[in-house]
Amino acid sequence: MANEFSGKIVVVAGGSGGIGRAIAAGFAAEGAQTVVTAHAHADAASDLGGDGSWLRPDVCVGDLRQEDGCKAVFDFVAQRYGRCDILVNAAGATRAGAFLEQSSQDWQDGFALKFFGCVNLCRLFWPLLKAGKGHVVNIIGGAARTPDFGFLVGGSVNAAMHNFTKGLSGLGKVDGVNVNAILPGLIETPRIEQLFTQRAAASGRSIEEVRAEQIAKDGLSRLGQPEDVAGLALFLCSERARHIQGTAIAVDGGGTPGVY
Template sequence: MSRFENKTVIVTGASSGIGAATAKRFGREGANVVLVSRSEDKLKRVASNIPNAKVVAADVGNKEDAKRVIDEAQSAFGSVDVLVNNAGVVTTGTIDEVDEDGWDTVINTDLTGVFHMTKAAWPALKASKGNVVNTSSVSGTGGDWGMFAYNAAKGGVTNMTRALALDAATSGVRVNAVNPSLTRSELTDGMFDNDDLMKKFTDRIPLGRAAEPEDIADVIAFLASDDARFVNGVNLPVDGGLSASNGQPNQA
């Protein structure tokens, strides 16, 4: 398929995990891909497998960096057609354990970073009638034990997605989000090494496994494509059926 030929796609958090898989997926479909993260070396490794790629080392939590990403994308490829806001970090701990620095770290990247990137890209997206796909989380639709800062950030992304879709009603820009459950990545590798913990997760997921990055990337590509042209303001669970449950344990 070449659904994104001659289109420019920006993917933040593209150095690993969902972001890397997403950048590669768009590349396979003919897109010009702008890969963004703070790690230039990791970005270059991912970009080496993408025919039309540009690497931009930047911190999405910094307003000037976000503007620079958009400027460099337009300079390299002439337009911005899709923005994938995927950059994210996790701060764990209860309110007793998380200090101001920990709170600021996750909010600045996971929530304010989405604002900075979307704000900077908005004029270009209106010009191209493009769209935004945010990576939220099932943690943005319900609480987790010991992750209140991450829950707050992803909850903000979830509802920002809805509100932006309303505000964009007359602009032709669509805004959607994916809400993954546990997905293999650098952030979660330690969890995958814990067999007891993984069993607790997989027992709750009807499909019986955690997600691979490609599982999420494929859905992001769908939401960004013309196949989803009438999909707007949606937070789409990509969770193997986890959200279908009311929380009661499996008694089968």
């Protein structure tokens, strides 16, 4: 796919770290101009220029939990480029924990960033995506399909985002915008270490015990890498994937136990 995305404008919400950063780097390597969002100024995004042959990304700082923060990202892209070809929603880090010990704020924060941030960005960017017959990829998570009483906030947020993505894909059929989702499993990022820490605190076990249990539970040979998710994101935004619409694909090493 060498330079397949040359000249494209790609917005990656949550692109300064983890899976989002790998996706932004993948698009940049294929010639895209990337715009990554970060809650605070992120030097981590500064080296997405690779060996100097890639276009340096724009870093747009804003709080996507607030509609004004989403609007600031949109205004930045609209004023600088006047277009958006691809929107990837990868922001959000919902908390694991014991249900009876989690606060209302945990629930509100979980929905505010991952769900409403995605909804607001999709709504704002939709006219540009429609004009360019673009793509939306929402990075959700396996808990959308597999409930877990130790991850009720995340599972609920993911399920809502999953439903939203499928519904939005119907509008995408009308407007010529491809809308799909990726459901990552256990991916080796600082985020997964945070989740292991939260689960350990809630269960009274060590982080190492929780890690081993999760890997064994899913029957995995290894944790996934951010690049495993990025490769699929790039494919879903390619012309070869135009007939894939409203689909959620798991990247979890086969860890999802159910049919769907």
